[in-house]
Amino acid sequence: MPDGGIGAPTKRREDTRFLTGRGKYTDDITPQNTSYCAFARSQVANGKINSIDTSQATKMPGVLAAFTGEDFVEVGSNPAGWLINSRDGEPMKEPKRPVLAHGKVRHVGDAYAAVVAETLEQAMDAVEAIEADIDELDAVVDMASAVADPGTLVHDEIETNICFDWGWIEDNRAATDEAIKNAPHVTTLELVNNRLVPNALEPRASIGEYDPGTGDYKLTTTSQNPHLSRLLVSAFVLGIPENKLTVLAPDVGGGFGSKIYHYGEEALVLAAAKKLGRPVKWTATRTESFLSDAHGRDHVTKIELACEKDGSFIAFRTETLANVGAYLSNFSTATPTFLHGTLMAGNYTVPNVYVNVKAVFTNTAPVDAYRGAGRPEATFSLERVIDKCARELGIDPVEIRRKNFIKKDQYPFATAAGLEYDSGDYDALMDGLEKVADFAGFEARRAASAKEGKLRGLGINSYVEACGIAPSNLVGILGARVGLYDAATVRVNPTGNISVMVGAHSHGQGHETAFPQIVADMLGVDAQTVDIVHGDTSKIPFGMGTYGSRSLAVCGSAVFRATEKVIRKATLIAAHMLEDSPENIEFSDGVFAIKGTNKTVGFGDVALKAYIPHDYPIDAIEPGLEETAFYDPANFTYPSGAYASEVEVDPETGKVTVCSMVALDDFGVVVNPMIVTGQVEGGLAQGIGQALLENGVYDENGQLLSGSFMDYAMPRADDLPSFVVDHSNETRCTHNPIGSKGCGEAGAIGSPPTIVNAVVDALARGGHDVDHIDMPVSPSRVWAAMNP
Amino acid sequence: MPKITMNINGRDMSAEVENRTLLATMLREKLHLKGTHVGCDTSQCGACVVHVNGKAVKSCTIFASELDGATVDTIEGQANTDGSLNVIQQAFQDHHGLQCGFCTPGMVMSAAALLKDNPKPSEAEVREYLEGNICRCTGYQGIVNAIMAASGQDVPSVAAE
Ligand code: FES
Numbered sequence: 001m002p003d004g005g006i007g008a009p010t011k012r013r014e015d016t017r018f019l020t021g022r023g024k025y026t027d028d029i030t031p032q033n034t035s036y037c038a039f040a041r042s043q044v045a046n047g048k049i050n051s052i053d054t055s056q057a058t059k060m061p062g063v064l065a066a067f068t069g070e071d072f073v074e075v076g077s078n079p080a081g082w083l084i085n086s087r088d089g090e091p092m093k094e095p096k097r098p099v100l101a102h103g104k105v106r107h108v109g110d111a112y113a114a115v116v117a118e119t120l121e122q123a124m125d126a127v128e129a130i131e132a133d134i135d136e137l138d139a140v141v142d143m144a145s146a147v148a149d150p151g152t153l154v155h156d157e158i159e160t161n162i163c164f165d166w167g168w169i170e171d172n173r174a175a176t177d178e179a180i181k182n183a184p185h186v187t188t189l190e191l192v193n194n195r196l197v198p199n200a201l202e203p204r205a206s207i208g209e210y211d212p213g214t215g216d217y218k219l220t221t222t223s224q225n226p227h228l229s230r231l232l233v234s235a236f237v238l239g240i241p242e243n244k245l246t247v248l249a250p251d252v253g254g255g256f257g258s259k260i261y262h263y264g265e266e267a268l269v270l271a272a273a274k275k276l277g278r279p280v281k282w283t284a285t286r287t288e289s290f291l292s293d294a295h296g297r298d299h300v301t302k303i304e305l306a307c308e309k310d311g312s313f314i315a316f317r318t319e320t321l322a323n324v325g326a327y328l329s330n331f332s333t334a335t336p337t338f339l340h341g342t343l344m345a346g347n348y349t350v351p352n353v354y355v356n357v358k359a360v361f362t363n364t365a366p367v368d369a370y371r372g373a374g375r376p377e378a379t380f381s382l383e384r385v386i387d388k389c390a391r392e393l394g395i396d397p398v399e400i401r402r403k404n405f406i407k408k409d410q411y412p413f414a415t416a417a418g419l420e421y422d423s424g425d426y427d428a429l430m431d432g433l434e435k436v437a438d439f440a441g442f443e444a445r446r447a448a449s450a451k452e453g454k455l456r457g458l459g460i461n462s463y464v465e466a467c468g469i470a471p472s473n474l475v476g477i478l479g480a481r482v483g484l485y486d487a488a489t490v491r492v493n494p495t496g497n498i499s500v501m502v503g504a505h506s507h508g509q510g511h512e513t514a515f516p517q518i519v520a521d522m523l524g525v526d527a528q529t530v531d532i533v534h535g536d537t538s539k540i541p542f543g544m545g546t547y548g549s550r551s552l553a554v555c556g557s558a559v560f561r562a563t564e565k566v567i568r569k570a571t572l573i574a575a576h577m578l579e580d581s582p583e584n585i586e587f588s589d590g591v592f593a594i595k596g597t598n599k600t601v602g603f604g605d606v607a608l609k610a611y612i613p614h615d616y617p618i619d620a621i622e623p624g625l626e627e628t629a630f631y632d633p634a635n636f637t638y639p640s641g642a643y644a645s646e647v648e649v650d651p652e653t654g655k656v657t658v659c660s661m662v663a664l665d666d667f668g669v670v671v672n673p674m675i676v677t678g679q680v681e682g683g684l685a686q687g688i689g690q691a692l693l694e695n696g697v698y699d700e701n702g703q704l705l706s707g708s709f710m711d712y713a714m715p716r717a718d719d720l721p722s723f724v725v726d727h728s729n730e731t732r733c734t735h736n737p738i739g740s741k742g743c744g745e746a747g748a749i750g751s752p753p754t755i756v757n758a759v760v761d762a763l764a765r766g767g768h769d770v771d772h773i774d775m776p777v778s779p780s781r782v783w784a785a786m787n788p
Numbered sequence: 789m790p791k792i793t794m795n796i797n798g799r800d801m802s803a804e805v806e807n808r809t810l811l812a813t814m815l816r817e818k819l820h821l822k823g824t825h826v827g828c829d830t831s832q833c834g835a836c837v838v839h840v841n842g843k844a845v846k847s848c849t850i851f852a853s854e855l856d857g858a859t860v861d862t863i864e865g866q867a868n869t870d871g872s873l874n875v876i877q878q879a880f881q882d883h884h885g886l887q888c889g890f891c892t893p894g895m896v897m898s899a900a901a902l903l904k905d906n907p908k909p910s911e912a913e914v915r916e917y918l919e920g921n922i923c924r925c926t927g928y929q930g931i932v933n934a935i936m937a938a939s940g941q942d943v944p945s946v947a948a949e
């Protein structure tokens with residue numbers, strides 16, 4: 001293997017431009033003659049639009065055009081990507097999601113008009129001059145009341161606030177109920193998975209362009225998956241043929257889910273560009289991001305764990321209300337269902353699982369996948385109720401988990417929640433955790449904290465999650481409206497350097513560095529001679545972008561398959577050059593050789609021959625050396641981990657300090673350990689943020705109270721400890737060619753229950769009988785729990 | 789509109805700006821220095837940090853029109869004269885102190901200001917100094933390690949040579 005192959009902690013090549021101010025994010029791009037767009041957004045959570053008068057606004061200096069919902073009544077709706085059926089077989093309710101609100105505004109921040117002007121300042125001034133006559137109506141905010149008393153409806157036409165009432169697995173319901181009824185012990189826990197605002201640091205931005213000469217459109221946008229945006233704009237919303245629309249996602253400043261989806265602003269800048277014959281650019285302010293980006297989580301759950309007196313699990317049953325906000329964002333229906341309910345067996349051999357999820361419309365921003373998407377919610381519910389159960393039964397939290405773990409010789413393991421885990425070794429992770437987190441030294445550290453007047457607690461967690469959602473023929477049966485493969489083209493250029501066009505998109509994950517490591521490893525070439533092309537639908541094959549920790553497991557596998565095809569063809573060419581039959585040719589470290597001889601030809605010479613086929617069997621082998629592979633995985637991948645954290649609680653104030661955070665993960669084969677470590681660390685920060693700081697809060701009128709960085713507490717450097725991250729416990733994924741499982745979301749999945757378990761442990765050791773504290777575990781909540 | 793001249797990264801640069809134009813806007817929109825980023829509208833994120841007369845400043849909080857004659861340093865002027873990464877930039881690459889890169893210009897400029905005042909900060913001092921810079925990607929670990937390493941302190945390396 002040359003330097004820089006699979007397993008090398010190669011420095012990131014993309015860093016050079018980011019560190020010198022030469023990144024190119026959407027807002028950095030200003031095509032010639034650009035005009036600027038600003039949106040008028042609803043100040044009320046629920047309102048009937050009587051009229052919107054833009055006549056004054058259009059007379060303002062520099063204003064080129066104004067748009068309202070009226071201008072888009074003819075165009076299509078932005079759809080949900082997954083059709084969920086309710087328990088009774090009825091399809092989910094799917095209200096229209098227009099480009100601009102029409103008839104009603106449904107959440108604070110819902111855009112109802114837009115202005116395009118010569119300058120951004122002029123556009124913003126003109127928005128102020130729009131006269132909107134909107135009658136404020138009662139808002140639906142609280143999920144329980146939205147369900148119990150549907151007097152106020154988010155969407156009048158669907159006559160309910162329940163999008164769907166889903167059971168998983170419905171056929172297991174009766175057996176699970178029965179098992180719980182007869183169980184010797186049942187632990188029940190009601191909990192909230194707090195609403196989060198993704199807050200990628202780069203706000204969303206979009207530039208629409210239209211060329212009247214060719215009829216071609218171009219959308220430059222902050223997207224995690226440009227082909228999805230193109231598909232939705234083309235086939236659903238504006239009807240622009242795909243061959244007339246290029247979607248470009250240049251450098252993107254973080255996504256965490258919020259930039260997976262197609263948003264109305266993208267359609268608007270395209271329509272405006274067509275109308276004006278000029279580029280139209282919009283960049284969100286942070287305030288607009290808070291109000292209009294898809295939020296995450298927001299579940300209210302009751303979970304029951306039934307077990308034997310010795311802690312052997314018999315059943316998990318959950319009832320969840322999942323907020324979907326005012327409109328169905330593209331993945332919003334898959335997130336609380338197939339990305340959540342299917343994981344409710346956790347790492348355990350539990351025989352009965354039943355999950356009920358009611359998705360609820362409210363007058364709040366849409367809620368969709370945010371880092372982890374459904375799996376953090378599953379893990380949090382499970383790992384919290386398990387801790388509570390262990391406490392009730394007087395069993396050590398490590399012991400109760402080990403007792404129920406799927407053992408390493410049980411794979412492939414079919415869980416009671418309908419998945420088949422292919423590999424893992426949860427005991428090995430727990431063994432490692434006990435050492436790395438130094439459980440043995442905890443008591444001494446606790447005593448030291450106690451001397452300082454602090455309560456110290458130790459929390460642990462084990463998780464398993466599912467990445468690279470697949471395969472297409474199964475998810476199709478389950479309601480997915482798209483395929484979930486990915487694609488790559490490996491183009492070997494005549495002089496032997498390589499361009500790889502991928503469907504995945506990097507917005508921080510380092511694909512430009514990691515994907516070449518795969519190709520370099522397989523071809524025996526220097527990784528520096530391999531470049532990645534991504535984010536441009538006119539150049540890359542149709543792929544599904546980057547989310548759900550899928551890029552390496554799915555798109556990386558496509559890169560692997562395409563590279564295999566390149567090797568197969570190159571072997572034919574090499575056989576011709578070496579005047580032997582292909583069966584006698586072997587390839588390693590960049591050299592083709594006749595087996596058992598020293599007759600060889602290098603990969604570079606073969607590449608050149610492919611493009612200069614003078615002496616070449618054209619009738620048997622086509623010229624050129626370029627191959628494409630579409631890879632549709634056979635199964636999800638199942639990363640897992642064991643986490644531990646120690647916290648100190650100040651009994652005077654209730655403030656929680658995270659003293660340590662140890663994450664042991666099994667990601668299967670790791671391609672670039674430096675990047676993987678960074679992914680885990682970022683996830684840990686977001687998970688600790690959820691556990692201690694972050695909270696998306698609406699008041700009863702549907703006003704977002706935490707609508708800026710002043711009110712929404714983002715984790716800062718001094719809120720976090722140094723992390724200990726270890727991913728040396730590898731069990732290969734058995735069904736993809738690289739053996740990788742995915743690492744992007746793990747930290748955000750494993751850490752929230754770890755932290756809350758640690759806080760509850762600290763309080764228990766301090767003599768406080770506290771079962772649970774909802775996240776964020778803020779000083780006031782902790783103090784209130786200690787002083788009931 | 790008044791014409792404002794500043795010495796930016798060692799060169800005099802001028803632009804006509806409205807009174808309400810922020811320094812960040814002037815740098816990005818008038819002078820095409822897009823390396824300075826804007827991540828918020830409440831002066832909370834630090835993506836826009838530059839140096840004005842040698843001090844770290846959030847360029848979204850200050851009007852360009854008040855800075856006639858000032859000396860301004862931005863991310864574009866940080867690399868060594870031969871174009872190679874300076875010590876801080878190199879440390880960020882070596883310690884994986886960036887992912888999406890959006891907070892990075894502000895982080896590098898803040899780090900430079902910190903190390904100027906405090907050449908050997910403790911980890912706690914680094915974390916506290918970065919209180920005004922949000923990174924949503926890295927969990928700060930790589931950033932803190934990079935700044936410690938740039939100040940000559942021993943930090944375990946994560947990247948290959
Ligand atoms: S843009 Fe200046 S602090 Fe956020």
Ligand code: FES
Nearest residue numbers: 887891923924925
């Ligand atoms: S690297 Fe993305 S915000 Fe810091």
